[in-house]
Amino acid sequence: MAEKVIMLGNEAIARGAYEAGVKVSSAYPGTPSTEISEYLVQYKDDVYEEWAPNEKVATEVAVGASLAGVRSMACMKHVGLNVAADPLYSVSYMGVNGGLVLVVADDPGLYSSQNEQDTRMVARAAQIPVIEPSDSAEAKDFFKTAFELSEQFDRPFIFRTTTRLAHSQGIVELCDRAQVEDKPYEKNIPKNVMMPGNAKLRHVEIEKRNLELAEAANTLLIIINRRIIFVISKIYRFAGHRAAVYTDSTTDTFVRLNVWFLLENIQSLGKLCPDIVSYFRAVHIEIGIAIFFY
Numbered sequence: 001m002a003e004k005v006i007m008l009g010n011e012a013i014a015r016g017a018y019e020a021g022v023k024v025s026s027a028y029p030g031t032p033s034t035e036i037s038e039y040l041v042q043y044k045d046d047v048y049e050e051w052a053p054n055e056k057v058a059t060e061v062a063v064g065a066s067l068a069g070v071r072s073m074a075c076m077k078h079v080g081l082n083v084a085a086d087p088l089y090s091v092s093y094m095g096v097n098g099g100l101v102l103v104v105a106d107d108p109g110l111y112s113s114q115n116e117q118d119t120r121m122v123a124r125a126a127q128i129p130v131i132e133p134s135d136s137a138e139a140k141d142f143f144k145t146a147f148e149l150s151e152q153f154d155r156p157f158i159f160r161t162t163t164r165l166a167h168s169q170g171i172v173e174l175c176d177r178a179q180v181e182d183k184p185y186e187k188n189i190p191k192n193v194m195m196p197g198n199a200k201l202r203h204v205e206i207e208k209r210n211l212e213l214a215e216a217a218n219t220l221l222i223i224i225n226r227r228i229i230f231v232i233s234k235i236y237r238f239a240g241h242r243a244a245v246y247t248d249s250t251t252d253t254f255v256r257l258n259v260w261f262l263l264e265n266i267q268s269l270g271k272l273c274p275d276i277v278s279y280f281r282a283v284h285i286e287i288g289i290a291i292f293f294y
Helices: 011-022 034-043 053-070 078-083 083-096 119-126 137-155 196-216 263-272 274-282
Strands: 004-008 024-028 050-053 071-079 100-106 157-162 169-173 223-226 227-238 241-248 252-257
Touching: 004 011, 004 137, 011 034, 011 137, 011 157, 011 169, 024 034, 024 053, 034 050, 053 071, 053 078, 053 083, 053 100, 071 078, 078 083, 078 119, 083 119, 083 196, 100 137, 119 157, 137 157, 137 169, 137 196, 252 274
Parallel strands: 024 050, 024 071, 071 100, 100 157
Antiparallel strands: 004 169, 223 227, 227 241, 241 252
């Protein structure tokens, strides 16, 4: 039987990176993301980890490692993503070789930040898919899933957390580290060098990938602690957005909904699915989100 331990959300992300076979991590410290790298140090025999001078450098280190063929990650808080905007928007067009995940910790409520920002909005502008867990167990398991999806769809992923998730505790089931083979580096200038002529063609490719991701969201299976969370094969559209609705197969109740604008559109949503309304009125805390596709 697998060992179960109590972990902070940030510690669970570090554990997920280890289990996912990550080999390179670069980060710039900033609450609520700092502890991810501090916990990752315990796996230093398997993961190269560093503090970067800033978030832009951290992202570029991770991008370089991905192009070299290994699974890599960069960590920062929400305002740090602004600093990393240049490589962020470019790598969205480039895609990946080894899996690439950027961990971005938002701070709703301004517990330790100069402003509030919603990383999901930045990701939407950059056309980068977002994965967001709701507890420590999902933080570890979804982080591993993020790398699998990154490599499957040739896209970097953003892994969004919040202060509440980062600094709350939950039960996590430990697994062994995945033995992921390094992917060979292939020189591919049209794909990896974002000069205007190449970028125009890559933009078309990214739009195709977005459609593939949206289609995959309808049937994607995520196994978490022997529970299967799956997506209903329908994407509701309202208020100009698409919302993939998730159910828990053990209870048949709606447990994940990727609409942060839910409360503003509760009446519109209620006409589509009244059960969702009653569920989220009962659970009106910060909504746990699995995967976004726009």
